[in-house]
Amino acid sequence: MPELPEVETARRILEPQLKGKTIETVEVRNTQIIAHPQVEQFTAMLQGQTVTKISRRGKFLTIHFKSHDRLCLHLRMTGRLLVIPEEEPVQRHTHLIASLSDGNQIRYLDTRRFGRFWFLRSAEEDTYTGQSKLGMEPTDAALSADYLKSKLAHRKAAIKTMLLDQSVVAGIGNLYSDEILFDAGIHPRAQCDTLMAADWEQLARSIAKIIRWGIDADDITPQEYLQGEGREYRNAAHLRVYGRAGQPCVSCKTAIERVLIGGRNSCFCPRCQRKI
Ligand SMILES: [Zn+2]
CATH class of the missing domain: 1.10.8.50 (Helicase, Ruva Protein; domain 3)
Structure with missing residues (x-):
């Protein structure tokens, strides 16, 4: 089960792979993983977005877009976010595929299916993910x-x-x-x-x-x-x-x-x- 250091590893590796890339098409294969909003809206809003950076808070990842909209993700028990060339065969337990402008795909794999995605509009307050209730980061200098x-x-x-x-x-x-x-x-x-x-x-x-x-x-x-x-x-x-x-x-x-x-x-x- 990924904890903060492993989620930070994912952030470190994925950010340069996704920065500046535009999501062209989105396929949600298992609607259970989409927590907010409804899957049709989720898919429509994610298409056309260009990634600017990825941040981490606790075990949450947030993909930020040029539009200032953002995609939050919690990997929970077995979630994995990978950037894979589109010609690679799609493996079992792949629940989301987002095709990028450079021929790669963002793929979300999760055997236990506890991981969750939330798409938030730029002005939308995050009352959904639970990040607002998180305590201090372990490496925050103020943690005394x-x-x-x-x-x-x-x-x-x-x-x-x-x-x-x-x-x-x-x-x-x-x-x-x-x-x-x-x-x-x-x-x-x-x-x-x-x-x-x-x-x-x-x-x-x-x-x-x-x-x-x-x-x-x-x-x-x-x-x-x-x-x-x-x-x-x-x-x-x-x-x-x-x-x-x-x-x-x-x-x-x-x-x-x-x-x-x-x-x-x-x-x-x-x-x-x-x-x-
Ligand atoms: Zn001992």
């Missing part, structure tokens, strides 16, 4: 211990669950929350209202550090991105706790454990993450 404390210090919930709350910090999912808590030395079950000032300081540092690391480590090329169909991430090979239950901790060799917290699997080192 005080900010985290103001949002979380009164909560009884496990810190693991709170890191997944997009209204606190945007873009963190199951994988990076495990990595952040390992880096901070905090047990995923630790209750927010028991954390001390030093813990919040450490957490603020670890959030920025691990997310920045995730972005930098995922330095795949456009060719690799296309070959891996947008689902191979170079950073995944360097994870310290996520997906490593039963394996020795990279720091102390204790076996990594796995617990279920708020319905999500959480991997941690019982020795390095003693703060509970």
Whole structure:
């Protein structure tokens, strides 16, 4: 499941491929993925648009057009956005094809079909995507211990669950929350209202550090991105706790454990993450 660093990889690779290109025709093969507006309007409005840039907020991508209209997208579990030459065969699970002026096509693939698109007119307020409710970006310089404390210090919930709350910090999912808590030395079950000032300081540092690391480590090329169909991430090979239950901790060799917290699997080192 793509989290902020992988969505940022998609943005970095797709922006130069799409910048200045005009969408000529649009084919929606599965209407379920279009959240706003109705699919007929969506298709009609997208045609003829010229891309100026792609931005990211949390796990949302926004393709901006010369008209100042914009196309927002959330990849959710298995969504992948690729730019492919039009002569390439269309694969299974391709739900949207937008043909570009240069002979390439934007193709959206999604096996689980949870990903969503929203088309917003230039003057249209975004009351649809949920981006207005997002918390701070993990790499925002303003993300401080005080900010985290103001949002979380009164909560009884496990810190693991709170890191997944997009209204606190945007873009963190199951994988990076495990990595952040390992880096901070905090047990995923630790209750927010028991954390001390030093813990919040450490957490603020670890959030920025691990997310920045995730972005930098995922330095795949456009060719690799296309070959891996947008689902191979170079950073995944360097994870310290996520997906490593039963394996020795990279720091102390204790076996990594796995617990279920708020319905999500959480991997941690019982020795390095003693703060509970
Ligand atoms: Zn350890």
